[in-house]
Amino acid sequence: MDRARLIFDPSSSRCRHEQRMLLLGGGGGGSPVFGGARSALAAAEGANKRRPFFTSPEELLEEEYYYDEQQPDKKRRLSPEQVRLLERSFEAENKLEPERKSELALKLGMQPRQVAVWFQNRRARWKTKQLEHDFDSLKSSYGSLLSDHDSLLKENDRLRSQVISLTEKLQSRTAASAAAAGIAGTKSDVQAAASVADPATLVVQTKAEDRLSAGSGGSAVVDGEAANQLVDSSEVSYREGCHCMGPVDGGRVQSEEDDGSDEGCNYYSDGIFAAEHHHQDEVDAQLDWWVWS
DNA sequence: TTGTGTTTTACGACCTCC
């Protein structure tokens, strides 16, 4: 809304248009035209209506001289050559220092004000284009993120079902070894075999063995209580290792903050899977040793 | 030719910086 124009809005639309040409210096939008309409209406409207923008008499004279050379009553576009030069200048620097403005105006036969306005409008157009471009690139990166997310979900499902099948395998081997121990084994054999039921325990035991074989700190003999503590604390760390992991429930790992949605980290973390893969062979070897030795 | 949508030129109001 052009507020200033409302102030001077006359009764008829024609008068409004012509008065606008008079007040703002041209045929529509204050374009650089000072022509017949101006002089004719200046007499009709009186001298009390002054152009608000150009105040100095020198400027007015200069402008009138310039505009006398233009067609009087039309808002005219810049010539292709003018636009070309302006574009080139804009590419070099999209802000306009006063020196450059005067220089360009002189070179192009335009008013400095016109050059400034052209740059303002050009910046606005550039900004609009930039916004469109940014929107497009954000949209495409959102698309690729979405497909990444989908493939990660699929991979997650695959790994989860792998965990479930391995757990089942482990449990069946445990049952077999328990049965064998009930017939010929000792109580400690049964306990050892039973402890295999929990994969976390296996991981911990593997770690304990690593420590023992490496001789890194502690006694070479681990008594029962110490072993239990090791198992307990390690189980805690196993389950809390991933900050977003909760207790295992039927293959699904539930976070304390799990709201049932797929948002956030509700599944095994990469770290857990990495640890499991790392120890998988050792676990299998131990399993074989406990069950079949 | 005419109606309609888009682009270009220009402005006033307001904001920020020096």
Place this chain on the structure above:
DNA sequence: GGAGGTCGTAAAACACAA
């Protein structure tokens, strides 16, 4: 406070389909 910026807008110029 002035200069120069952005923002929102008007209106002419232009493009194009019906």
